[in-house]
Structure formats: C-alpha cells, structure tokens
Amino acid sequence: MIVGVPTEVKPDEYRVGLMPAGVDQLIRDGHSVVVQSGAGLGIGFGDSDYEAVGASIAPDAGEVWAKADMIVKVKEPQPAEWPHMRHGQVVFTYFHFAADKDLTLACLEQRICAVAYETLEAPGMSGKPALPLLTPMSEIAGRLATQEGAKYLERPQGGRGVLLGGVPGVEPGKVVVLGGGVVGSNAAQIASGMGADVVILDIDLDQMRHLEDVMADNVTTIYSDPHAIRKYLAWADLVIGAVLLPGAKAPHLVSREDLKIMQEGAVIVDVSIDQGGCVETSKVTTHGNPTYVVDGVVHYCVGNMPGAVARTSTHALNNATVPWARRLARVGPHEIAARDAGFAMAINCDDGRLLNRPVAEAHDLEVATA
Ligand SMILES: NC(=O)c1ccc[n+]([C@@H]2O[C@H](COP(=O)([O-])OP(=O)(O)OC[C@H]3O[C@@H](n4cnc5c(N)ncnc54)[C@H](O)[C@@H]3O)[C@@H](O)[C@H]2O)c1
Structure with missing residues (x-):
C-alpha cells in the first residue's frame, strides 16, 4: 500500500504523523511512503532524513493525498484538506468529530474511512478500556497545562501574580483539577511537584482511591458535584479542565455564572x-493567541496543546501509533475491526456511514447499525 504523510496545516502545529523511524518500518514491511516536502521540519527532520529511509518526497499536499491509500497525520483534517479526501481512503489521525459537525459531514460526504486515534480502545491496566492513542497526548497536555497555568498566573501575563510553589513564609498556589484521568493526574503531579496545594474532583471512586495511593500529601481528591465544584472554584488560583465522556462533547461543569465566584486574575x-x-465560556484558541479574559478570569483554551512541545509529542505519539499504522497497512481496517472490537471503535465513519453513536448524538445525525 502507499502511505502518505502530509504537512500539518493547523496554525502553530509542528508535529508530523510519521517520523523517519516509523517510515523506515513501513518501508521494510514492503509499503511505499510519500512524504510532503517540509513535513518534518517543525521537529528537525528534513526531506533528506525521509529520503534516507526510502520515502519519496512530494512537493505539495495535493500529491500526497492523491497518491496515498492511507494518510497518517496528527490533527483533524482542516477545511483546506477536505477536498483532497477521497472515497475509500483510510485517514488515520485525531478527528474529535463530536466537537465539529462540518468536519463530520465532510468526511461522510467524501466517504473516507476515518480511523480516529482518540476512540481506539484497548484493555487498560485496571481492566477498564483505555484509549492508548489518546493517552500519550493527554500525558503531555496534562503536564503542559500546569506549566501554562503557572505562566499565565504571572501578573504581566494577566494573572493574579501567584507563584504556584509559594516560598517559605508565603502560602503556595491553589490548583483545582476537574477530572482526574490521564490529563488530570499528570497536571496534578506537576502542580504537586511545584509545591502547590492541589484538589482533584472526579466521579470515579476507584480512580480517586488510586490517586490517593500514588499522589503526594499536597493532593486531595474530592467527589465532583456542582456544590463541590463551586466551593473549590472560589478557592482556586488555577483551574484545569480535564474531564472526558469518551467520544462525546465535554459536560459544562463551570457555568458563566460560576466565574463570578472565582478570584480576579485566576486562570x-x-x-x-x-x-x-x-467551561461554558471556553472557546478554542491557538498557540499564537492562547488566552482571553471573561469576567476577570484568564481562559487558556488551546485545542492542540501538545503541538507546543512538538518534539516530545511526536516521539510520544509515534511510539503509540506506528504499530497500528503497520497493522493497518498490512491488513486494512476492516479485517482488524472484525477481530478486535476495541479497534472497531476507532472507525468513526466509513463509506458515507456514521458509526460512532456519541458523535451522531452530538450532531443529531443517524448512526449506521453495522
Ligand atoms: N487540548 C488538548 O490539546 C488536549 C490534549 C489531550 C487531551 N485533551 C482532552 O483532555 C480531556 C481529558 O482526557 P483524558 O485522557 O484525561 O481522559 P480520561 O478519560 O483519562 O479522564 C477523564 C476523567 O474525567 C472524569 N469525569 C467524567 N465526568 C466528570 C465529572 N462530571 N466531574 C469530574 N470528573 C469527571 C472521569 O471519571 C475521568 O477520570 C479530553 O477531552 C481530551 O480530549 C486535550
């Protein structure tokens, strides 16, 4: 099969779908790989690094999409990429369909086979299903969330001028984490390591038991309900939103009204x-213009946070995606899905049929039965 790697076009996105090491493995498996010129530059790989492992270089995205049976990328296809998609083409990337009806309709119309990183399931350590292709980016986004939050708490950045670690004689910053899964636990771990007082709110009691076992003494877990959320919003310097209902739109745990009880300059x-x-008042921002203020509260809502640390992110992503890309190139999505129900969850749409129920519900669309 021919595998294509286009350059990412989302603003400030420096990651790349496949690094030369992954391309090398696919070529050794007997496939051809076509890489768009400059696709790896954002993380320091030139065209010659890809050519050295046997890839061919295409001058533009149109040629990559036209030649490839399977596209491997990072972010959801952007509107400029939609016309390139074609019937039967496998597109292996993040899609986040529930947040974007136009993208969902474009993929249905172009009748691609959309294999979404974020809904591929595999058995997790605790027995409940894990999302192994979302996990590495969630680990990065969680750790970065605290780093960014600490930065925007600085007064010149619009924050309330609080140092998360405090100093001897001065209390540390207060961090509230909504959702103690992968993002939330990584955010809490970094905040705790910086010396902040950290509260994690979640509804999964087993997960909270686990967090109590592994977190330091400056981390407390609290059951998440609207009363508890409001209590800790008033206390917080930094709030990190990290909830997930798999495949579905995130629930609004913080309303616009709730901002009034938060401290001026909180983040x-x-x-x-x-x-x-x-958060009701959240709207997507970019790395170029990451924050805005509503009712005195600084909002940071970058949709592709791991793109800021593109080198770390691409390595972490490829560690998880390359084995699946190799399987996809070897036998194709339908054969894997027939044998692996967790993988089948990743096929969100195929041949014009929407197969993911939460996405269908989010957009009032029909879900196909098989
Ligand atoms: N912006 C970015 O760049 C970026 C990067 C990676 C992940 N994410 C997003 O971060 C979010 C979290 O991802 P994750 O991998 O940590 O998911 P996860 O499933 O590991 O964790 C989500 C947690 O939310 C909890 N939760 C559900 N409902 C809740 C409620 N009402 N109150 C409190 N907690 C609740 C769940 O019990 C779970 O522990 C997802 O939306 C994911 O798409 C964003």
Missing part, C-alpha cells in the same frame, strides 16, 4: 476544549 486551562470544553 482556567480548559484542556477538554478539543471535546467542546468543560
């Missing part, structure tokens, strides 16, 4: 923004 980092955000 919200809404990592869930790629699923619509868990």
